Amino acid sequence: MKIVVCVKRVPDSAAKIRPAADGRSIESQGVEFVISPYDEIALERAVQLREAGAATQVTVLSLGPAEASKELRKALAMGADDAVLLVDPRPQRDPSSTAEALATELRALAPDVVLCGWKAIDDDSGVVAGLLAARLDYAYASFAVKLDAEGSGLRVSREVEGREEIVQVPTPCVVTVQRGLAEPRFASLKGIMAAKKKPLVEKPAPDAADASTVVAVTPPPARAAGRILGEGAAAVPELVRVLRDELGAL
Amino acid sequence: MSGNVLVFLESDGGRLRKPAREGLGAGAALAAALGVELHAVIAAPDAAAVAAAEGGLGVAALHVVEDPALATSLAGPHCRAVKAAAAAASAAWLLFPATVLGRDVLATVAGALGAGVAADATALEVVGGEVRITRPICAGKAVQVVAAKRSPFCIGLRPNAFRAHGGGATGRTETHALPAGAAGAPAARVLEVRAPEQRSVDLTEADVIVSGGRGLKGPEHFHLVEELAAALGGVVGASRAVVDAGWRPHSEQVGQTGKTVSPKLYVACGISGAIQHLAGMNSSKCIVAVNKDAEAPIFKVADLGIVGDVFEVLPALTAAVRAAKG
Structure with a gap:
């Protein structure tokens, strides 16, 4: 079973985000970038499956700037076998164009299983995996919290609004993962050394038309200054009064 | 980019879910701003009963797709149902409340139609004939406005962001058969559902x-x-x-x-x-x-x-x- 894990380079969740000077993107200066946390969970599970003998090869695929080779080296250090970086000359792409570029490369890689996080934590769209499944005519399942090889496919538990659904997914397939599936490992020194020798192919990203363009990126609306109602249990009656009488929240 | 607005309505236990009502609210405002018709689709194993229980939804046409295969929360059958309704509705703008199912149907329908897509909208507006979608990014650390450049275009709606629709008459109801999946195409299949006795609100x-x-x-x-x-x-x-x-x-x-x-x-x-x-x-x-x-x-x-x-x-x-x- 050959697995491709799609990973995205994103600002760390602890990063402060400011609009860039162009007013249409976010400022990358001074921001630390990481593999999007959900993608990292997908990668961890893929490496576990290869270590258990259920997968034969784990390839990481990313679309992004040339700097994303840093995140791909980290993925290799965590245990991926090889990496492909589609170097994007464009600073932004919409989800349709992103999926088109990834689909072109996935057709060439012809994996059995495509894994990715259910969303990237910068764009927050959560649609690229579904777009890929539809374009590639692959089976699709989302929000995996358990994932195992079974027969020639996968057995996946999905978290669906408080229910757990156990799903059989044939290959080829695209599966998105949710927190809880696996705990990403820290790359060992041995892994970091080994990653330097693993293949990381960089190639220009295929061009594709955007269906939408970003017209503005702004800070979120500021919240009005709040009120400290008091200290300890003595402040509770006032809180209940404000919630009930001023805000109608009860 | 002319064409109607179609809202995907998710139901549960025989009634529309709250995000579906919000989708109708967002859809009514968008259709009015564009000067086009508002359509909606209910795709469920009990779709006709849901439609009857809800009464008027304030839409020009309600598309009903009823099939046992729609009992699943997997996207595949719902995607085919929405595609059928979109063709019947001459839809250019497809709205999907961002529930777990709604997100998946949004993405797979957009992929199947080759449509544009924007997820997790908190506001929609029409500026000079152009549909603009406001959506938080980085979990709300910034807000992005995107303009749709072609249609069809699929838009996901964040729950609790749009005013629910008050209702009104339904112009007409059209019933469609669920199109069969492509022969030989692999599809996920639910083996078992483990539900807690009391289902909590997401x-x-x-x-x-x-x-x-x-x-x-x-x-x-x-x-x-x-x-x-x-x-x-x-x-x-x-x-x-x-x-x-x-x-x-x-x-x-x-x-x-x-x-x-x-x-x-x-x-x-x-x-x-x-x-x-x-x-x-x-x-x-x-x-x-x-x-x-x-x-x-x-x-x-x-x-x-x-x-x-x-x-x-x-x-x-x-x-x-x-x-x-x-």
Whole structure:
């Protein structure tokens, strides 16, 4: 079973985000970038499956700037076998164009299983995996919290609004993962050394038309200054009064 | 880019879900601004009964697709149903409430139609004939406005962001058969569903959320949060710290690597307010914070705060809320 894990380079969740000077993107200066946390969970599970003998090869695929080779080296250090970086000359792409570029490369890689996080934590769209499944005519399942090889496919538990659904997914397939599936490992020194020798192919990203363009990126609306109602249990009656009488929240 | 607006309506237990009503509200406003018709599609094993139970939905046409295969929460059959309805509706603008199913149907329909797509909209407007979608990014640390450049175009709607539709007459009802899946195409199949006896409201759709953090000092004290949530008619959330510590399940985590929520009332108990947590909840309408550290960042976003120990404040607050609600 050959697995491709799609990973995205994103600002760390602890990063402060400011609009860039162009007013249409976010400022990358001074921001630390990481593999999007959900993608990292997908990668961890893929490496576990290869270590258990259920997968034969784990390839990481990313679309992004040339700097994303840093995140791909980290993925290799965590245990991926090889990496492909589609170097994007464009600073932004919409989800349709992103999926088109990834689909072109996935057709060439012809994996059995495509894994990715259910969303990237910068764009927050959560649609690229579904777009890929539809374009590639692959089976699709989302929000995996358990994932195992079974027969020639996968057995996946999905978290669906408080229910757990156990799903059989044939290959080829695209599966998105949710927190809880696996705990990403820290790359060992041995892994970091080994990653330097693993293949990381960089190639220009295929061009594709955007269906939408970003017209503005702004800070979120500021919240009005709040009120400290008091200290300890003595402040509770006032809180209940404000919630009930001023805000109608009860 | 002319064409009608089509809203995907998700039902549960024979009735429309709340996000479906919000989708009708957003769809009615968009159709009016574009001067086109509002259509809706119900795709469910009991779609005709749902349509009958709901009565008028204020749409020009309601498309009903009924098939046992639609009992699944997997996207495949729903995607085929929406494609059929979109063709019948001459739809250019397809709206999908961002529930778990709605997200998947949004993405797979967009892929199948080769349509444009924007997820998690909090506002829609038409500017000079161009549809513009406002959507938070980085879990609300910034707000992006995107313009649709071609149609068809699929838009996901964040729960609790749009005013629900009040109803009105349904112009006509059209029934469509569920198109068969492509022969030989692989598809996922549900083997088993494990449901808790009492299904809780999803955090993203909840009107009231009471979240607990490290200030609770241990999982054995979370009953204080659960009791306040029950008194307020809300659901329980948690900070990343307590989920990482294994005190609470991942499904309750609020924040940039958990759920982004915008309830009417958010009560943060013993949560200091890490940047990634604040990002996930700062679009809540009213934020109440209880924390013993008056300098905690949570008070910078809170509308109302009590500086105090959660072990003292929460039981008093729970009792007072119960009394106030009678």
